[in-house]
Amino acid sequence: MRISPLIKHCWIFITDRCQLDCDYCFFRTKTRTKTLTEGQVRQLFGLLKDVRKIEFVISGGEPLLQWDLVASLIRGIGRRHPKSFILLQSNMILMTPEKIRFLRKHRVLLEPGIDGLAETTAKHRQGTSLHRHRKICENVKMAVGAGMEVFPTMTVHPHDTSAMTANFKFLAAMNVSRIDVHPAFLAPWTADSARDFIERYRRLAAFSRSTSLKTKLCPCYSRPMAFGHDLVVLPSGDILPNWTFLTFPPKIRDKFFIMKLDDDHVLFHASRYRDLLGRYMDLFKKKGVSYREFSNFNAALAMRQWGRRCATEGFRHYRDICRAVKTIDRSLL
Ligand code: SF4
Numbered sequence: 001m002r003i004s005p006l007i008k009h010c011w012i013f014i015t016d017r018c019q020l021d022c023d024y025c026f027f028r029t030k031t032r033t034k035t036l037t038e039g040q041v042r043q044l045f046g047l048l049k050d051v052r053k054i055e056f057v058i059s060g061g062e063p064l065l066q067w068d069l070v071a072s073l074i075r076g077i078g079r080r081h082p083k084s085f086i087l088l089q090s091n092m093i094l095m096t097p098e099k100i101r102f103l104r105k106h107r108v109l110l111e112p113g114i115d116g117l118a119e120t121t122a123k124h125r126q127g128t129s130l131h132r133h134r135k136i137c138e139n140v141k142m143a144v145g146a147g148m149e150v151f152p153t154m155t156v157h158p159h160d161t162s163a164m165t166a167n168f169k170f171l172a173a174m175n176v177s178r179i180d181v182h183p184a185f186l187a188p189w190t191a192d193s194a195r196d197f198i199e200r201y202r203r204l205a206a207f208s209r210s211t212s213l214k215t216k217l218c219p220c221y222s223r224p225m226a227f228g229h230d231l232v233v234l235p236s237g238d239i240l241p242n243w244t245f246l247t248f249p250p251k252i253r254d255k256f257f258i259m260k261l262d263d264d265h266v267l268f269h270a271s272r273y274r275d276l277l278g279r280y281m282d283l284f285k286k287k288g289v290s291y292r293e294f295s296n297f298n299a300a301l302a303m304r305q306w307g308r309r310c311a312t313e314g315f316r317h318y319r320d321i322c323r324a325v326k327t328i329d330r331s332l333l
Helices: 038-047 063-080 097-105 118-124 130-145 158-172 191-210 243-247 250-256 270-283 291-306 309-332
Strands: 007-013 055-059 085-090 109-112 153-156 178-183 229-233 238-240 259-261 266-268
Touching (some): 038 229, 055 063, 063 085, 118 130, 118 158, 158 191, 178 309, 250 291, 291 309
Parallel strands (some): 007 055, 007 229, 085 109
Antiparallel strands (some): 238 259, 259 266
């Protein structure tokens, strides 16, 4: 079997090691010991040889804990997929001027994990002391100053919607290129917190449109997406078709593995992969499906198997937020 040539994003979770323990981290099942091998990376490149343009997202855990592997991956992508984007997600604690020089030379985009002011960031990203928050901000400014494209995903927890504007302005003051303001996935959203998020997001969008600040609110996950799916490569070599599956317990998540990379071959879970491709084809018969809707479609598949009442209710409100954000993005941004 071969992969669909219509892969949108290839997320490479090169390691599940991380210095932090964020309460909304969607990589819920980190062993904090696993790292992708060079052999598995070679198999991944073989798998992608017929895919022309693709957005690579290098993630973890914290990828900078495996810098040598990150650097060799970036060089390999540059040689084999010169037209593709590379985005590096990092908590920025271990960023240095040398790494920034290398990333800039290879035209890598940077997505730092910071949710705004120290208070909010430390509350949900356990392990972020005041000292670390200062260091993260210094490193973000250093990357911006070096001319890199830097765009944080500002994750908003349902208990912290009231701080959205202050956090957005704090990040914007660092002159980052754009900010993706995202509701925390599988968090305990209620009707009230969802309503509050939507109202504040609407105001942020209006502010972003009218301000002369360089930083804008990012509407990218609301844009229509053509038929396709993700390849989400875990440090174990297992591959999922979308990131949302990572948030579910292993007994649910594992039902959605579509491939596995070993050091010397790729194993396809063929019938499962065909079944999902058929479902995606049906989904994309609708016009204007966005990446968020594609992700929520996958999450709903997993949610049906999981059947937890509280989580299902939170997810319903989360989807209401995503629908409203799409309307706001399309009308205001
Ligand atoms: S820094 Fe990233 S990988 Fe580490 S726990 Fe937080 S969200 Fe997860």
